[in-house]
Amino acid sequence: MLPDRIDNSSKKPGLPVDNRKRDAAWEDIMILKTISAALVMFLLMLMPASAGPTDPMTTIKGPIDSVIVILNDPQYKTAGTKVTQRNQIWKTVKPIFDFNEISRRAVARNWKAFSNTEKAQFIDVFADFLGNTYIDKIQGEYHNEKIVYLGQDFYSDEYAEVKTQILRETLEIPVYYRMRKHNDGSWRVYDIIVEGVSLVKNYRTQFASILEKETPAQLIQRLNEKLAKQNKSLSENG
Secondary structure (H helix, E strand, O other), rough: OOOOOOOOOHOOOOOOOHHHHHHHHHHHHHHHHHHHHHEEEEEHHHOOOOOOOOOHHHHHHHHHHHHHHHHHHHHHHHOOOHHHHHHHHHHHHHHHHHHHHHHHHHHHHHHHHHOOHHHEEEEHHHHHHHHHHHHHHHHHOOOOOEEEEEEEEEEOOOOOEEEEEEOOOOOEEEEEEEEEEEEOOOOEEEEEOOOOHHHHHHHHHHHHHHOOOOOHHHHHHHHHHHHHHHHHHHOOOO
């Protein structure tokens, strides 16, 4: 409760009554503003440093929850809407992935054999290929599963892991998102671990085998051909 304001009007005999009331109201407003500002500063001091959009958990949770909403949206239950739904899902999740880092780690030591142009080409086609592959699986296999957010672990100022779990009837599928912090303070995913299996390591094995016999340009061509087939198939089934 605010303390009663002391009436000092008796000390200002020459001040009109209306002016005294106006000054009193102004003083009350200033007191309330000061208290409000102090409360805001106090709340900001109590907030953890990792809270907000730069928090790894928040970075993951927002888009995933949005994807669940899109998957359950009745407008996408009718025939011919899968492509639109897929595009909406991709638009929602693509910004949280660091495809530069995913590509570099997937190619591993062979990355230095790529020219700058080839690196850019590989990143673009690999991102679209991954998007098609996994969104198609999500659309085909989603059956009202629940996503549980288990927590987040910080391994350094730059690296963290967000742990989630997919609940499917009697199954519990652990899905961990490994993330790296960028210079702008944002967190992005550079690997996904599903039941202990790394997405990056899976492709690293495949790419290493191909690059033992072929050039980076040939690998990029392979991916472009697979992407074209994907797009055709998804378009026909959409």
